[in-house]
Amino acid sequence: MKAVVMNGIGGTEEMAVVDREPPTAALGRVVVEVAAAGVNFMDIGVRQGMAWTDVPNPKVLGVEGAGRVITVGDGVDQFSIGDRVAWVYEPGSYAEQVSVRADALVKIPDGLDFRTAASVMMQGLTASHFATDFYPVQPGDVALVHAAAGGVGLLLTQIIKLRGGQVIGRVSSEEKRAIVREAGADHVIVDRDGNFADEVLRLTDGEGVNVVYDGSGPKTFAGSLASLRRSGTFCWYGPVLGGPGPLDIMSLPRSIKIGYATFYDHIHTPDLLRTRSRQLFDWIESGALRVTVGGTYPLAEAAQAHADMESRRTTGKLLLIP
Numbered sequence: 001m002k003a004v005v006m007n008g009i010g011g012t013e014e015m016a017v018v019d020r021e022p023p024t025a026a027l028g029r030v031v032v033e034v035a036a037a038g039v040n041f042m043d044i045g046v047r048q049g050m051a052w053t054d055v056p057n058p059k060v061l062g063v064e065g066a067g068r069v070i071t072v073g074d075g076v077d078q079f080s081i082g083d084r085v086a087w088v089y090e091p092g093s094y095a096e097q098v099s100v101r102a103d104a105l106v107k108i109p110d111g112l113d114f115r116t117a118a119s120v121m122m123q124g125l126t127a128s129h130f131a132t133d134f135y136p137v138q139p140g141d142v143a144l145v146h147a148a149a150g151g152v153g154l155l156l157t158q159i160i161k162l163r164g165g166q167v168i169g170r171v172s173s174e175e176k177r178a179i180v181r182e183a184g185a186d187h188v189i190v191d192r193d194g195n196f197a198d199e200v201l202r203l204t205d206g207e208g209v210n211v212v213y214d215g216s217g218p219k220t221f222a223g224s225l226a227s228l229r230r231s232g233t234f235c236w237y238g239p240v241l242g243g244p245g246p247l248d249i250m251s252l253p254r255s256i257k258i259g260y261a262t263f264y265d266h267i268h269t270p271d272l273l274r275t276r277s278r279q280l281f282d283w284i285e286s287g288a289l290r291v292t293v294g295g296t297y298p299l300a301e302a303a304q305a306h307a308d309m310e311s312r313r314t315t316g317k318l319l320l321i322p
C-alpha cells in the first residue's frame with residue numbers, strides 16, 4: 001500500500017511516498033481502508049520533532065481520518081467489517097490503510113460522508129472543548145479567536161456563536177475576512193504582526209474580551225494578554241508555533257486565568273471521544289455547524305499540503321484523499 005512517511009526530523013523534504021506492507025489487525029485493533037486523512041498543524045509539529053518522537057523513523061504521518069473497517073482484531077466487539085468509522089490521535093493515517101485502536105474509533109452516522117467526519121475529529125473536538133469546557137462561553141460573552149479562518153478557527157467561531165457569544169476573529173490577510181464573517185464572526189481584524197489589541201479594546205468599548213483563544217505563536221501572546229478584560233480567560237493552545245517562554249506569574253494582568261488546553265487532556269477516554277464526536281455530528285447533521293474543506297490533495301501531495309498550511313494561505317480543513 002502507499003503511505004507518506006517522514007524519514008527524519010525536518011522540513012517537507014523529509015516527507016516521502018513509499019510502498020509498505022499493509023497493516024494487520026492486532027489485539028484490540030481494526031484495520032481501516034482510509035477514505036480521507038486529515039491534515040493538522042500537529043502533523044507539522046511531529047515532522048519537526050516536537051511530538052511522537054518515541055515512534056521510530058521512517059514513520060507514517062497523520063493522526064486523523066475516516067474510512068471503512070476491513071479487518072477486525074481479537075478482542076474487538078463494537079466494530080465489524082464494513083463499518084464506517086472515524087478516528088483521532090492515532091499515528092499512521094497518511095496511508096491507504098491504517099491500524100487503529102478500537103478505543104480511538106467512532107462510528108460515522110449514515111447522514112455524514114467520510115470527508116466531513118475526517119474534518120472534525122481533531123479540530124472539531126478541540127474547538128468544542130475550548131468553548132464548552134475550558135471556558136464555557138455564555139450568551140453575550142465576547143471571544144477573541146486567532147487564526148479564525150483555519151481549521152480550528154472556523155469551527156470554534158461557529159460553536160461560540162451557537163452558545164450565544166460574540167466573536168472577534170483575527171486573521172493574517174484580507175482574503176480571509178469573508179470566510180470568517182460567513183462563519184458568523186461579528187468582527188474580523190486583519191493583522192500579521194501582533195498589533196490587534198488596540199482594535200479589540202476599541203470594539204469592546206475599552207473593556208476587553210471575556211476569553212481569548214490563542215494558538216498562534218509568540219507574536220500574539222502580549223496582544224492577547226492586553227485584549228483580556230478583568231478576570232478574563234486565556235486559552236493557550238499552540239505548542240507547534242511556540243509560547244512566550246517562562247512567565248512571571250506576578251506579571252499577569254487583571255487577575256486573568258491562563259491555561260494550556262491540550263487534546264490529550266480533553267479527550268482522554270473512549271466515552272468522552274464518543275460523546276463529544278456525537279455532539280459534533282449532531283450539530284453538522286442539523287445544519288448548526290458547517291464544515292469547510294479548504295483543500296483536498298492526493299496522498300502523493302502531502303508535502304504540498306504541509307507547505308500550504310505553513311504558508312498561512314489555507315482556510316478550513318485540508319484533507320488527503322488516498
Ligand SMILES: NC(=O)c1ccc[n+]([C@@H]2O[C@H](COP(=O)([O-])OP(=O)(O)OC[C@H]3O[C@@H](n4cnc5c(N)ncnc54)[C@H](OP(=O)(O)O)[C@@H]3O)[C@@H](O)[C@H]2O)c1
Nearest residue numbers: 040041126147150151152171172215237238261262263312
Ligand atoms: N492544543 C490542542 O489540543 C490543539 C489541537 C488542535 C490544534 N492545535 C493548534 O491549533 C492551531 C491551529 O491548528 P489547525 O490544525 O487548525 O491549523 P490551521 O488553523 O488550519 O492553520 C494554521 C494557521 O495558523 C496560522 N499560522 C500558520 N503559520 C503561522 C506562523 N508561522 N505564525 C503565526 N501563525 C501561523 C495561520 O493563520 P493566520 O495566518 O490567519 O494567522 C494558519 O492558517 C495550531 O497552533 C495547532 O497546533 C492545538
